[in-house]
Amino acid sequence: MKQPFGIILAGGLATRMGGGDKTMLALGGVPILSRIIDRIAPQVAALALNANGDAARFAGMGLPVLADSIEGYAGPLAGVLAGLDWAAEHGAETVVSVAGDTPFFPCDLVPRLLLASEGMAHPLVLARTPDGRQPTFGLWPVALRHDLRAALEGGLRKVVMWTDGHGGREALFDDPGTPFFNVNTPEDLARAHAMLEGDE
Structure with missing residues (x-):
């Protein structure tokens, strides 16, 4: 299998943070997005950002910015679809x-997702921790993008309903700590600063 392309999902409304771009909040002196790029870029063949609105606000990040093709903030699956359509244009398979x-997601995320997908005709794997599935961290097959588009246009929004319907697998990440901790509120951002200081 070819090395996957990567898509960073940043198309949400960030309502719990008061709006704006959570990805551009400073963490340890640099935007959260910069830290995410540093972790995922070495693991993928090419990388893009899924975000809606004026793409110019991400101009300094050096990534193509892909807007949702489904109207009305259809959730993370719409961002996945944007990534799949982009990858298809460049001949990628996943x-x-x-x-x-x-x-703080794992620096070996991609190889572990790929390992879990071995033998699948259409590699489809979500990350899972002991606390449950992490539906925004996954491996997605370009071959199913038209099926995903039809599902979204039909009103589907729940990631696991679609992945389960296609025999999706899970890759267990039982790493110590909370590698999939996400920043949703100002309190989360404060905790992320504390976690960063503990790491460094």
Whole structure:
């Protein structure tokens, strides 16, 4: 299998943070997005950002910015679809998605997702921790993008309903700590600063 492309999902409304771009909040002196790029870029063949609105606000990040093609903020699956369509244009077979507000995810995310997908005709794997599935972290097959588009246009929004319907697998991440901790509130951002200081 070819090395996957990567898509950072940042298309949400960030309502619990008061709006704006969570990904651009400073964590340890740099935007959260920069930390995410540093983690995922070495693991993928190419990388893009899924975000809606004016793409110019991400101009300094050096990534193509892909807007949802489904109207009305259809959730993370719409961002996955944008990544799949982009990857298809460049001949890629799979896309790995990561959340734009989760700065500490594993640096070996992609190889572990790929390992879990061995033998699948259409590699479809979600990350899982002992606390449950992490539906914004997954390996997605370009071959099913038209099926996903039809499901979204039909009103589907729940990630696991679609993945389960296609025999999706899970990759267990039982790493110590909270590698999939995400920043949703100002309190979360404060905790992320504390976690960063503990790491460094």
